[in-house]
Amino acid sequence: MNNLAEVKILIEGFVAGENNNITQATITLVKDENKTMVVDPGVLDDQKILIDALKKEGLSISDVNYVCITHSHLDRYRNIGMFPKAKTLEYYGVWDGGKVEDSKERFSKNIRIVKTPGHNYDGLSLLVKTNKGVVAIVGDIWWKEEYPKDDPYASDTKKLEQSRKKILKLADYIIPGHGKMFRVEK
Numbered sequence: 599m600n601n602l603a604e605v606k607i608l609i610e611g612f613v614a615g616e617n618n619n620i621t622q623a624t625i626t627l628v629k630d631e632n633k634t635m636v637v638d639p640g641v642l643d644d645q646k647i648l649i650d651a652l653k654k655e656g657l658s659i660s661d662v663n664y665v666c667i668t669h670s671h672l673d674r675y676r677n678i679g680m681f682p683k684a685k686t687l688e689y690y691g692v693w694d695g696g697k698v699e700d701s702k703e704r705f706s707k708n709i710r711i712v713k714t715p716g717h718n719y720d721g722l723s724l725l726v727k728t729n730k731g732v733v734a735i736v737g738d739i740w741w742k743e744e745y746p747k748d749d750p751y752a753s754d755t756k757k758l759e760q761s762r763k764k765i766l767k768l769a770d771y772i773i774p775g776h777g778k779m780f781r782v783e784k
Contacts, residue, residue: 603630603708603726605733608651611640611776613741621673626735626773627655628666628726630706635664635687637724637735638775639677648677664692668737668775669718689713689720714739714765716758717749717775723765731770733779739765742777 604627611624623640625648634657642648652658659680666687667675678686686693691700705711708727715721717738724735738749739761752758765772766782773779 600729601707602729603628603706605726605728605735605773606655607773607779608636608655609640609642609647610778611742611774613745613776618741621776623673623737623775624773624777625651627652627657628709628724628735630708630726633664633706633709634662635666636662636681636684637666638668638674638737639665639680641673641676645677645680648680666722666724666735668723668735669721671718671738674737674775687711689722712764712768714761716752716754716756716761718753721761723761725768732768733771733773734765734769735773736765736775738775740772740774740777742774743772743780745774745777 606627607624608627609625611622614620623638625640626637628635662681662684664687665678665681665684691698701711703711710725712723712725714723721737726733769782771779771781
């Protein structure tokens with residue numbers, strides 16, 4: 599019996615347009631123990647896109663009991679209201695309605711929370727143990743695998759570089775903020 603978590607990209611994100619001004623976050627599903635989490639529910643032309651992606655996984659909106667926001671940019675969280683019964687994990691803790699409690703670094707048996715500032719001051723990443731290895735869901739620590747090294751929107755480039763180094767040491771795979779999962783070359 600596999601006691602590791604499952605991670606699946608529900609909707610692959612992208613950047614487009616002049617100056618990358620059109621964005622869609624990569625929306626990820628994480629399942630571990632009794633937790634069913636959507637990470638960065640993003641902005642979509644139609645919320646039915648996310649509803650249909652969950653349906654393909656045999657899930658409905660009401661099955662999601664956690665939503666994680668990797669940082670506080672609108673392209674990460676606009677659709678959070680789709681999950682009115684879910685608790686929200688973000689930089690400051692876990693919200694249940696209007697009440698917030700500090701989150702523990704060890705969120706579950708297979709999910710670890712790591713603060714990763716740099717793109718934004720309130721960045722966090724999830725390190726998830728899966729049967730593939732450790733998958734890091736990092737928001738915009740990396741926009742996508744081939745995105746330029748210099749993040750023009752970074753709030754602190756030194757902290758961003760430190761966060762990237764930390765993730766590279768800890769992860770086998772990275773799910774970036776706006777693209778497909780890629781393998782960490784060790």
